[in-house]
Amino acid sequence: xxxxxxxxxxxxxxxxxxxxxxxxxxxxxxxxxxxxxxxxxxxxxxxxxxxxxxxxxxxxxxxxxxxxxxxxxxxxxxxxxxxxxxxxxxxxxxxxxxxxxxxxxxxxxxxxxxxxxxxxxxxxxxxxxxxxxxxxxxxxxxxxxxxxxxxxxxxxxxxxxxxxxxxxxxxxxxxxxxxxxxxxxxxxxxxxxxxxxxxxxxxxxxxxxxxxxxxxxxxxxxxxxxxxxxxxxxxxxxxxxxxxxxxxxxxxxxxxxxxxxxxxxxxxxxxxxxxxxxxxxxxxxxxxxxxxxxxxxxxxxxxxxxxxxxxxxxxxxxxxxxxxxxxxxxxxxxxxxxxxxxxxxxxxxxxxxxxxxxxxxxx
Ligand SMILES: C[S@@+](CC[C@H](N)C(=O)[O-])C[C@H]1O[C@@H](n2cnc3c(N)ncnc32)[C@H](O)[C@@H]1O
Numbered sequence: 001x002x003x004x005x006x007x008x009x010x011x012x013x014x015x016x017x018x019x020x021x022x023x024x025x026x027x028x029x030x031x032x033x034x035x036x037x038x039x040x041x042x043x044x045x046x047x048x049x050x051x052x053x054x055x056x057x058x059x060x061x062x063x064x065x066x067x068x069x070x071x072x073x074x075x076x077x078x079x080x081x082x083x084x085x086x087x088x089x090x091x092x093x094x095x096x097x098x099x100x101x102x103x104x105x106x107x108x109x110x111x112x113x114x115x116x117x118x119x120x121x122x123x124x125x126x127x128x129x130x131x132x133x134x135x136x137x138x139x140x141x142x143x144x145x146x147x148x149x150x151x152x153x154x155x156x157x158x159x160x161x162x163x164x165x166x167x168x169x170x171x172x173x174x175x176x177x178x179x180x181x182x183x184x185x186x187x188x189x190x191x192x193x194x195x196x197x198x199x200x201x202x203x204x205x206x207x208x209x210x211x212x213x214x215x216x217x218x219x220x221x222x223x224x225x226x227x228x229x230x231x232x233x234x235x236x237x238x239x240x241x242x243x244x245x246x247x248x249x250x251x252x253x254x255x256x257x258x259x260x261x262x263x264x265x266x267x268x269x270x271x272x273x274x275x276x277x278x279x280x281x282x283x284x285x286x287x288x289x290x291x292x293x294x295x296x297x298x299x300x301x302x303x304x305x306x307x308x309x310x311x312x313x314x315x316x317x318x319x320x321x322x323x324x325x326x327x328x329x330x331x332x333x334x335x336x337x338x339x340x341x342x343x344x345x346x347x348x349x350x351x352x353x354x355x356x357x358x359x360x361x362x363x
Pocket of ligand 1: 103119144146150166167169193207209213
């Protein structure tokens with residue numbers, strides 16, 4: 001079901017994109033749950049009758065797109081990125097070493113505690129749909145694949161022998177190895193920002209809920225471009241930035257919650273064409289996005305040329321071989337973990353609201 005929307009949540013960049021969308025013919029699109037604007041903080045809770053597929057063309061990418069729209073998008077996206085976050089936001093767990101230790105412990109309960117609140121099977125199917133997994137012969141890599149929850153969604157459509165699951169956490173991978181259904185999948189350790197695969201290897205690149213831990217997300221997306229074959233599709237599923245002040249505070253303390261505009265900008269910068277964003281969320285949120293979402297969107301882009309990404313980047317943001325001060329590390333780790341606990345409570349709070357507020361009403 002397709003439904004047009006002029007609204008994109010977030011700050012100034014969102015509004016700018018909204019304006020661009022009204023003009024743009026093709027290229028970048030938004031597809032998904034559609035919130036309405038609100039009087040408060042720019043976003044209001046929204047109850048949609050169903051999952052509206054919202055496609056918003058804002059230019060840039062397709063050969064048919066206009067250059068004026070393309071440059072407008074770049075301006076809007078850059079300024080929104082700059083305005084949306086400052087370098088000084090702590091994001092205590094947005095580093096490889098911190099993420100490693102975070103998942104050292106979280107892997108024990110990950111499948112039982114995290115996924116039911118934030119990343120359900122129906123959300124997963126919804127998010128993977130734009131990846132166009134139409135053939136069992138497609139060669140697919142799931143980056144930051146963790147315990148294999150998303151990989152289980154991939155192998156519904158693709159033969160396990162054609163699928164590679166990569167993660168930096170041996171503890172998460174151990175859980176994946178224990179899953180009978182994943183037998184046949186290649187499971188390996190690796191870094192999303194430095195993938196151990198030759199250029200032009202895969203037909204599909206999938207990554208769900210991992211980008212928020214990457215110290216340099218643009219580098220990870222550039223890598224997704226490099227390892228895809230021509231015509232290949234990258235599908236990045238990840239959080240979206242909250243607008244409610246308390247949620248924003250805890251989000252900024254914990255990890256990276258990109259804005260929708262940032263995802264689109266990163267994809268375009270990496271060289272992807274036909275960039276689209278589909279909004280996703282747990283059913284019981286009724287479309288509410290003001291608290292941010294751990295899994296809030298599925299962004300896709302197509303690689304139209306052979307070889308590496310045209311984007312040139314400097315040295316990596318994090319050098320994992322460099323020693324860190326253990327006191328600073330422990331402080332950051334504990335603070336990050338405490339702030340993450342807020343996001344265990346949010347889905348419970350939303351579930352209670354969903355139970356109390358009559359159906360069809362906004363919550
Ligand atoms: C929220 S889990 C998502 C797991 C899985 N994709 C899913 O859908 O359930 C995030 C995963 O990203 C992994 N991760 C974080 N930073 C990474 C990096 N730089 N390279 C590879 N994996 C990374 C973590 O180890 C963790 O398993």
